[in-house]
Amino acid sequence: MIDHVAMEAADTAQISALGFPKGDPEAPLVELGLGAVDISKPVIMCVGHNVIPTSGIVDYVTANNLTGKVEVVGLCCTAQDTTRYAPRIAKVVGPISWQLRFIRTGVPDVIVVDEQCVRTNLKEEAARIGAAIIASSDKGCQGFPNLTDKGADEIVNLLTGSKIPGALVLESGKIGEVSVKAAMKLAPQRLEFKKLPSIEWLNSQASRCKQCRDCERACPNSLPIAEAIKAIQQGVVEKLSNLYDACVSCGRCESACPQDLPIVSMMNKAAERRIKEEKFTLRTGRGPIRDTEIRKVGRDIVLGTIPGVVAFVGCANYSDGGKQLVEMAEEFIKRRFIVVASGCAAMTIGMYRNSEGKTLYEEYPGDFDAGCLLNVGSCVSNAHITGAAIKIASIFAKRKLAANYAEIADYILNRVGAVGIAWGAMSQKAAAIASGCWRLGIPVVVGPHGAKYRRMLLGRKERDEDWEVYDARSGKKMYVGPVPEHIFYAAESKQEAIVTAAKLCLRANDTAQGRAIKLTHYIDLYRRYYGTLPDDLHLLVRAESDVPITMKDEVLELLKGREWTDKAIPDPTLLSEQVRGVEK
């Protein structure tokens, strides 16, 4: 909870100090992807989670009429926030895992790092391509000398004259001036770095592979790298190119290779065409959900007639590539859930085009409403997602906010059908964000790598005694079924995540109409992927009116076989102090 409070304070400060969009559903679209970077211009690459240094770069570009003459591009949350600050100047390269991939293209002239989600070997990687590197945070000095007190031109000369590998500069205005001047000076000197190597180079590297498969044993996703390199030895490049989407570019394969093959660079070369075509769009982070939007949809969410809110959050440590995330998001948008995104997940959702050539951000509106897709912003903007759930309790149900956490969480758990999906869950920070959600009654589904957190919060649907609540009207304990069944769950596959998320939107307070709508989606998805009706419908259907009309015959038939009986729908609460009636 404290984490979410801190995130909200951080984003509120950014929004007000830097003039980010304030809950704007029509926040502008910005360019996204490696192919969106204009390599004919000096390129400044910014990585991390703190927008302040990058805002200094944008300010310098604007003040010196350099707009369009320098590329300011970002990765991870710094990119999200820079585009919120300057959508006409900044571009997004991609999520956290694009760092090594982008540097190996040789394109960045200057790399500016702040804090969090920064690769620990950027210093070595920058040196490899002759780029200058500027550390901008005392939390990540990279071992560079602190040159904050020196003049900007002096720092530029030191950086571009190969006298020092990098510099620590702790003043955003100076970072702006130094990085732009250094990039403009370095760009013409670095032209030979800015093109990918030849196909002959790729073949000669591949010919050194001994097929030991040590790369695969180091790969977190066990990608068939050795097989793909063997294919190059036989003249087929596509296999390595095809790994591009599923690779998280961690570079562990290179560390493991006894032949020192530069596998990430080889993959870049193999996927050269994909890289050039990697031009997409991201709707810039809109910030909070407005009260007026909550008033419009709060009732439908609580009653269940909007089947749920699904939030795609977190890092890009995907097990089978980011396309799965896009497919999941589109599935829920088309089913008229409210789909929210943030951080690197929001970027990934923009990195594919449909058959009409549109990204999901171009296709769907950015409102907080059914069938829409909204990007709230960087990781700190996750607080707006939990904030929306809190606002439903406050604005729609008039629950007091001050010193009332338990009641608000109880309200959300029993009434607000929201679920988070952190498909590329990775850092402890992401776990803290998830924890802030589930404590508030919002279940979180993580991808298979999320199992590495080693702590799941799972329910057992067959244990009736675990699914009782108080009826606030009478104080009587009543069975409501396993809703939501789990609070923290690591799904093994996309299919499992989709079915689970649809089910986790069920809530004890759903009206019959709302429950029927939610069950329609759950049953339909379950049947699509598992080929049968779910085996727990007798636990989820409370009355015949809950049964989706189009599935009535078969569901009632199934219920008959399970000795199912009608159950009353309470005014649900887990808190005895919320009971108003006499039987407390």
Added chain:
Amino acid sequence: MAEPWQRAETPGPVKAILVNSHETAADLLGKFRHPVVAISSQILEPHVVEVVEQVEKVCRAVNACIASSSSSILERLRGEGLNVKPFALLELADRLRDPSWMGLDGEGQHDLAILLGFHYYYSWLILSGLKSFAHGHLKTFSLDPYYQPNASYSLQNFVVKERWVSFMKDVAKSLESKKKEHT
């Protein structure tokens, strides 16, 4: 000494018994009363697809309950007439910890969980959980082509996957002949 397939993973001091003979594998699989097999889609990769037939034979020979949350596995095994239940491995593992659970078929808790076809690290973590929290009543067996030290029994790392397919063929054959002997 067998090593984990993914080198980043470091097991604890208690490691799986390495099973590198198909006869031993068949003997072990045949000695349990109430096994459950959890399967995912990696056994359907094109160059090892033949292994599915062997898995089907193993399931039949040991009369195992089968759980999967993979649509392609469900479709394939049902097509072969096997009774496979849609059940996620995480939910299954949570129940396997509980000695009083009545099992996938309602006939009582299982005494052996066989895993194959999952991401290496996902099996690793599930097996680690079962090793720590179900060790009194459950053994686990990884039939994937990688050494899984957190299982009770595991196959070796098969650098050449085709050798795993042929190993599984031998296991299935041994089990089938044992079954014939018993009947």
